[in-house]
Amino acid sequence: MNSSRNSTLLPLALLALSCLTAHADELDTLQFSAQENILYDSNVFRLSNSVQPQTLLGTSDRSDVIETTTLGLKLDKHYGLQRFVLDVNAANYHYNRFSFLNFTAYNYAAAWHWSFTPELHGILSTDRREYIDYSADVQSSALINHRTDRSTVLDAEYDLGGAWHVVGGAYNRTSTSSVTTVYEGDYRITGGDAGLRYVFPSGTSITYRFKSDQGQYTGLPATTVFATNFSDRENEFKFDWAPTGRTTLGARVSYFERLNDGLATRNYSGIIGDFDAAYALTAKTSITAGLARNLYSYQTNTDSYFIQNSVYIGSTWKATEKTAFVLRAQHFWLNFAGPLPGFAPDDRQDQVTQSLMSVEWQPIRALKVIGSLLHDVRSSNVPGDDYTSNGISITAVASF
Template sequence: MSTSSKNKGHLVSRKVKKKLQGAIEIVILSGYIVGNNTYAASSPDDTINPYVASSILYDSNFLRLGKNVNPLLVTGKNTTSEIIKTVTAGVNADWQFFSRQHFLINANVNQNWFQNLTGLDYTGWNTEAKWNWVAGNYLSGNLGYKNQETMGSFSQLNGLVSNMLNTQSYYGSGGYLFHPSGKVSVGFTRTDTVYDSITRRASNSILDDYQINLQYIKPTGDTIGLRFILENGQYPQREYTSTSTIDNSFTSYNYALTSSYQALEKIKVDGYAGIIQQNYVHLSVRDFTTWIAQIGLDWAMTEKTSMNLLVARNVMQSTNLYATFQSTQGVTLKPTWKATPKFALSLPLSYQQIQYLGNTGFDAAILQNQDYNDYTSSRVGMTMSYQPLDNLSIGGQLNYEKRDSQNLNRSFVDESAGLNIQAKF
């Protein structure tokens, strides 16, 4: 191994150790509480559940390489398939104090090994500490912190890159029931996303979300309301100059009408409809305004079968030269059969259409080929859960995805199968 490779390895190791420290501290603290009776929770409603888990996943096209891409040129391997093995250790805890206050900790550390792309092996974690607070009979909310280290999706990258990212979130909310039929709530969330790789750092972001909800509550429990979300976004690693084609900061306004109601005894419907307006600090030519909507239906067909239906159109900003935003619209259907209290089977199906829209104000020739990167995605899957014992659960999954696009580099087929087992203590 070369000296530069060794130094790079040591640098990555120090970064991982530094980020891992906070996650491990939460896990150790929770384990210490479990093992030390002096600090054990005394309320009969308190729960502390350490657990271990193991999983194996086969993925026929882990990097989502296009149909016309030779994997040997990208990865040095003659195959696109991958097998990932994961072991996880964690704890879930819920303490109740001062009657109605709840403090929750969910934390785990996981190690992931790749059979072919061994350079992608990583240690990850997912931790959250949250206080669900209540004050009197009319005020309630939460206050929390999340920290996750994981590998990002390759569905849009379609190639081999270092894709590790760390996400930290700080959030809080409060709701006031000012009338038996009226509730107002406010919330704030800050999300910091940092990629490890230099090639991905342009996507590092800081997002501040402010939310206000006003709801009318019917005696039946059905609701109708107004929602407003203000989001300020920054990309610290993007230096804006006079020749830049993407911005490094924006403000987004999201206005929506929300509703949730029991349509029939066994059917519940909820959703929202509204508009989103995004304005950039420097490149106003990239500003856009468009509509968003979502409707979900939960149908308890029988005691053992249920159906979930979701139809939605959502958008996200685009950073290329031929579109200002990306629209994702489609339908998801998920029938579930709970054969016994210990065994359940689901068959999720989905179809999505992704379009790149909006005039960037750049070269007209580029805009003529705007739909070249549009694509459709069809998915069929099966998930199984089995709990032979109270503290032991087994899960399995099968998935098939087919993506079609004029751009063959974005067209692919992927098949995957996984099995996992978890034991609680």
């Protein structure tokens, strides 16, 4: 599904915490956690250097210190062939200078890894995620957008015997924003998929899925220039391969098509996909890298969608049993297209670079401390759409 870019462009706080999952301990059946994060952000509203903050904010300061307190619970329980996983948390964001931005996010993810027989199995999952969406173009309004994504997904797989498996599923997804925009409106999507998977004796697999769904953008003005109802079609091929014990490769290639009811000029289609690789240089050092291409809806008079190409590279060095160093950098190219009849294309082109350097220290199993340096910059050929933000973050996570 290609309606929003939010899962790709990460805010500084998420970049700072992205390394947590990569080194998490095996869960106990029931685990509680408490997390405190202090982040200095040099440009909270992602304002362009050409903008005077005094005019929009009533202060010359662009920066703030954000304190985030998170309490969470995780459950991982097996009953015979069944497995139940639950992860819930509440995160309170407190801004020292711009206190009107304070909010509490409630998030959850629950999954039933079901198995009726060893041959017929799958996952039924539901989740809710609320986060700060810095990809929303609301800088000139001195606003910060809170986006809430919800999804319920059923995946099923049946082993036909030998190498062939039948796969399929159904899904419902919604996304809402705290700031009303027309170019990246709220949406809901319901659909399903079906296909085949071939698994080689080595464990390498190739999967084909046909996906079809119906969706609606909500909260848009009732005019003829904005698409509201739409349908998506996608033919997807996915490849997973572990050529050696140190290397894993994954690739996905799809042809994606969006058709907007009654507004064909907003339609778009093309090849999308991604490639990811992970390599363990030594027992203590690993490298990850990848690239991706996606299409996203973006409705203005001069644009209907944009193409996003991206590349990333990361490395983790576990210097000791208690200390690890993490580096990650990612770069995005955004090209906007699809003007309405009578409007000239604006040929907007953006580039976004995000990078992270962090050190982790885990003195005991139940405690981890992370310090991070962060950088987030966007350039654009549209005046006023550029920004630069730097951050320093420290996080303490206790689990018990």
